[in-house]
Amino acid sequence: MTSLSLIGGHVSVTGGLAKGGLRSAADIGAEMIQVFVTNPRGWALAAGDPAQDELLRASGTVTFVHAPYLVNLGTPSADTLEKSVATVRHGLLRSAAIGARGLVVHTGSAVSQTREEALRQLRERLLPLLEELPDDGPDLLLEPMAGQGGMLCATVQELEPYLAALDWHPKAGVCLDTCHAFAAGHDLSTADGVRETLDRLHALAPGRLRLIHANDSKDVCGSKKDRHENIGAGHIGAEAFAELMRHPAAAGIPLCIETPGGADKHREDIELLKKLRDGL
Template sequence: MMFIGAHMGSPIASVPSRTVKIGGNTFQIFSHSPRMWRITTKEKDAEKFKMEMARWKLDPQKVLIHASYLINLASPRDEVWKKSKSLMKEEMRIAHLLGLKYVNVHPGSKLSESEEYGVQRCADAVREIADESPTDVTLLLEIVAPKGGNIGYNFKQLEEIKKLSRRNIQFTYDTCHGFDGGYDITSEDGIKKLINEIEGTIGMENLVMCHLNDSKYPLGAGKDRHERIGKGYIGREGFLKFFSYEEFHQMPMILETPGSDIEHAEDIAIVKEIWSQLGL
């Protein structure tokens, strides 16, 4: 079985039923407003969510929480760095409360510091978060677009963060972010290069989630502007090539494309059409 879904808005208790309605069998959520430092999720919300997950027979180990946009684990500003670590621990606690396995976060921006500084800063934060979080929740670092001082825009940097943290973290691939950073999934050579780099760094077994987004800008643009499936520079043919490689068949595919449930249902249908072309 292949898993497909979308980033879904609140209330979280409605997400399992809405996911099934749009043709999905997995999803991503925010645990709270991504623009706030304070988490408001309560135990009664979590119990209702878990009941709905069971009712609609969705696998909690295929579902993702996306951490707050405020979090910057590479920040050279001590106050921001401390608040980021604290909020990330709360995100991990909420995942445990909801019965979910994964929390996804961007590694962060080093601002004007060196990349070496940013990688080490993020690794130190990851170690503390892992040590002070529930053991049944896994932290995922997401590959990001090379803009704004971001670190983690290639797999070598992600592997270095893991190595320096000395913790068992895993990873998320974003097709738009990767395309922004020069990973060309519209060509056979580009996909083979991507797979070889993954295998030579983090290991394919540690790439456990995928954000499935088309790109509003060309290869290597570094803009981080998501587009609906088939309407951007990756295009249907690019995703047809991407899905032709079995290395990407096991991880859940989460849409972060523009639009509401209606548009996500249309995009999911397009992805299923692409899969059917490949006999999946």
């Protein structure tokens, strides 16, 4: 029997990581959560509140942390690189403190340097962080992007050189964003497209899929535009998410929405995904 996926969303932690996060989760009917543990649009690193950390750990809620958007381990800027490394290390430590399963990090851009130079740099700076992780610690979850600019990884195929640069480290997992994958050219709007994408991911990196960002897309397949839409309201369509959950490679993998709107829209998206899941 196929394992059922927990369905939840990225939640606000206003009022405290545990108090605010768990209240937000209850408001939208989330079975799992993703949170920021520091400012997502800045470099200042928040220390956290041990009491809130313990409350969240004790709740048993399946949790993931998303790294700030500024992180880019492929950058040619020495300053940005140092801040990115420090931010990822901080995120991994905070993930461990709250009992999170993993830290989601965007796979980044080479900007003005070559892909080979960026991947070599990635190996030099990211591999040591992976080596620091204990076996029971959080995973580092690589999130491929939509393909704009000099992105290092957008398609499933581009995960291969990225993971190879990290020596296929066992703590390097994958977070698949459906909007990003669709924008990068994987046609998830059809059952065949969903199966082909997940078949390819499983063949390339078996067992490394640890989280799915479930987002519909405002733009067409291959647009290279990262614009999320509510479930069933975009070009991917609701049925694709049922097909996604039906695939063996996604069995038991949590789905986390990052869709537009407030609590009411998020509750609707989660309810729709639960309905699709429960109908499998």
